[in-house]
Amino acid sequence: MERGSLVLRVALTLLTVAATPTHCSYHSHTLPNVHHEEKVTHLHFYLFDIISGDKPSAVEVARSNSTKNDSSPTPFGSVWAIDDPLREGPEATSKVIGNAQGLYVSSVQDETKLGLVMYVDFGFTEGKFKGSSFSVFSRNPVTETNRELAVVGGRGRFRMAKGFAKLKTSYLNVTNGDAIIEYKVTLIHY
Template sequence: MEGRLVLALILGVCTTIPCHAYYSQSKPYVPPTEKVAQLHFFFHDTISGKDPSAVLVAHPNFTTAFNNTPIPFGSVFATDDPITVGPNLTSGVIGNAQGLWASTGQDVLDLVVYWDIGFNQGKFNGSSISIFSRDPITQPEREVAVVGGRGKFRMAKGFAKLKTYFADFSTGDAIVECNVTVIHH
């Protein structure tokens, strides 16, 4: 009798479905409906002056490419650029673009940019989009990739068309117009 009880306990333990699995098969995932947002704003990248919004955080010990510019090849800048409704800072700040950009072109002045563009006004207050892409800044218009987001832009993808509105190549200061198409949930 004792042997049967032990056998019954062993079989019971072996056939019990584990309830500590790391997944559930209860319901299939149904992704939410995708939405599209069209955004238009300007960001102000200021290297010069007493209160810059982009600062040099790393540079090579030597470089021959673009040595006579404020952004020689191999330079890395940290940014906290204001985002505005219009091209002037007085047009209303709606957020900021925080991140990094690096001068990566040896033959042509190119950047690789990572920005988290956060909004602190309006419909998208508290939300942000993430951009990580190559930015060939000498071209009048270029496209960068939207690779993510948070808040209302959770799981974002898309692209941003960038157009230089103003550039001072002696100081490195620039104002860039952004037209962004964001696909999000």
């Protein structure tokens, strides 16, 4: 009987604690419905993706076991971390205006083509957009002459950006994978 009484007291105690009201508050601040006018910004720059040399701007960080004998610069399933300089022109001596940091994954199995999926933030370190960036999350069919990437966000002056980037390969070394890519970007932001 004593054991049954103990079980009953524990059950009642748990029930009482579970049913005890607690004090909490929820706060929300809603902004008035203010219409902000969209801005359109056009950017033109060159991305230098350098895989070779002593100080590459792109390095392989993972590779599928099934492609370990693939000798191409970017075998299917490989993942690359990048910190590529953005320059005003296609010359290696042109002014650096920012960098592209992120990842790309080699996503095409056909060895005659090169395709990537890119997760990259394009940040500016010079000029009127210094401290601002836009982000791309898109498929990049590298072997196509003209291609387009989706802009999915931004920060700073490009907050809530959407848009697209038109790409054209300015230089590609098929042996080592080094490339210079021309970017013409249209951003819609507030």
